[in-house]
Structure formats: structure tokens, C-alpha cells
Amino acid sequence: MSCRREKEGSEWEGRFRGCGYRWTLSRQAIIEALSSTSDHMSAEEVYNAVQKKHSSIGLATVYRTLEILVGMAVVLSFDFGDKRARYELAERFSKKDHHHHLVCNDCGKVVEYTEFIGDEIELLNKTEKGLSKKYNFKIDNHVIQFYGLCKKCQ
Amino acid sequence: MSCRREKEGSEWEGRFRGCGYRWTLSRQAIIEALSSTSDHMSAEEVYNAVQKKHSSIGLATVYRTLEILVGMAVVLSFDFGDKRARYELAERFSKKDHHHHLVCNDCGKVVEYTEFIGDEIELLNKTEKGLSKKYNFKIDNHVIQFYGLCKKCQ
């Protein structure tokens, strides 16, 4: 086992314990699964991925852990219109740049675009500030998504 | 019955028949229910509202009709994070101005804001155009929403 892996392990461990959670094999495996793909996995897909190495981990544990990770803002949960939550590591834990999503209503294909993000973020921040003040909300999250038909499905 | 009501009835009838659908009492009642509130009703809430005047209309019909209305772009469907679809009449069929939503993650309160819409729309249109070209998508829908905690829930 490499030095790097140990270091990563203890970072995650620290993050969990810092939030009052224990550090367990299941949690490690689930984070590994999320880290090792660029897909937007559903809970069941995470379960299947995790099963390959650790067949004893149950589906309920996957759901519970994902809930915790979302609460820790380590994982983001998305709704792409296919009737199940889909998960992806938050920007700072992933290799991906900040992006938003463009979803095909027919085949479900998801494009992660980064091209127009700059202006979007800027506007979102401004709007967020305005909304916070006017409506007394403490805003901690936003969604921007586009829906349509991809080339094939048009 | 007023002249206006008759006229509205036939407008809706025309819209349905123009799409190859029949015009039925159930559909009329469901549209009335959607028109007579500013809430974001769930399918079950629409069902309850409709039941008061037409107790024979079934829940399945409500779901089916809402699906059709969404397909006709008469009704918009939203996900506010409470695990059920919520519906509202599209802008051109409602008294409301174009707005986006700000949702409390705790109590579920939904604020419809219109203040910052101008810039948002402009940016969305621009982004939409850029995405269409670059990714060959025919975009027909977008979502912008903010999530946080309202004053009470902070």
C-alpha cells in the first residue's frame, strides 16, 4: 500500500471523525467507488460497484452513507429526471472542474459543460446575495440545468 | 355561466383537440383546479381539490392528465426536494409573472422571486444558444433553483 493511499485514507478518516462519524470499511469502499468513476451513479449503481470488492456491504448502508456524504457536502445529489437520485463527488474532491449539466430528455445522456460557467457563477452569486437579503434566506445550494434532446434523439 | 367562462372552456377544448385529445369533464376539472390556486400542488393535492366537486374522478386520471398537460407545455413540473412532483400552470396560462424558485430545505417553504429574473433569463438564453451549437442539443427547458434555510428555520 502506497504512502499516498494511506494519506488519503487518513484525510477521509479525519473528515468523518471531525463530523462525529466513525470511519468504517463500508464508508471507505463507497468513497472509493465514487472516486473511481466520472459517472453520475445512482445508489444502486454505487451498491453494485461496491459489491465487486466487498460483497457483504448492503444497499441500506449505501443509502445511509450517501445521505451522510451529501450532508457533509462531500457529495452532490442530482435529479436528471429519471426518477432516482444521482450522485457525484463535490468539485473539491474530484478531478472535474466546476460544471453544470445538460440532459437529454429522451436517452438520458448527460453533458457536463464548463464553457459558460464563469458568467453563470457570477450571476448566481449576485442573485444569491440579493435573495438572501430580500427574503432572509441562508442559501447554501443552487441548481442550474438545461433539458432538451441530444443530436441522436432529435 | 358567463360569456368569459364559455370562451375559456372552448379555448381549452380547442387546445386539447388540436393535440388529438378529447375534451372531458375530468380534464376540465383538473385545469380548473390548477387555475384556481397559486400553490404548487402535488398530484394528490390536485386530486383532493378535484374531488370536492367531482368525487368520481380517480387519482390515476389526475396523474394521466398532468402528464398530458406537461407534454403540452401547459403545466410545468418541479422538484422541490420533497420526493414528489409539483405542478404549476405555465406562465402564459397563469396570472403570475415569470419567476424562479427559492426553497427552504427544512420546512419546504417556496418563494417565487421575480426580482433578478431579467439578468437570469438573458444569461440563460445566451448559454442555451451556446450549448445548442456546441453540443447539438435542441434545448427546450431549464431549471434554476436556490436552496437554503428560511428565516424561521435558520
Place this chain on the structure above:
DNA sequence: ATTGATAATGAGAATCAATATCAATAAGGA
């Protein structure tokens, strides 16, 4: 290393919004 409090877990049952089935009914053109 052992212990004890308790957090986490797996298996499976339960929940609940949404969808599918199917026989009966209603819409609307001929």
C-alpha cells in the same frame, strides 16, 4: 489487549409516489 457504550450494519419489511392493467364508459365522427 480488553472492555463497554454505542454507532454502524445487513437483511428484509414497510412506505409511498407513480405506473400499468383491464373491463366499463364516454366522446365524437359517420
Place this chain on the structure above:
DNA sequence: TCCTTATTGATATTGATTCTCATTATCAAT
């Protein structure tokens, strides 16, 4: 009025997610 067929209500079913509960694992204190 008749006929075709879309629509409907009742109800069963699905499928993602959550809950329950007995068992196990974590980890701070010993």
C-alpha cells in the same frame, strides 16, 4: 343513432427509498 376508440376508475404493481431490529464493529477508556 351507431361505431370506433380514447378515456376512465378501481385496483394491483412497481421501484426507489426508508425503516426496523437484532447483530456486529468502532474506539475511547481502562
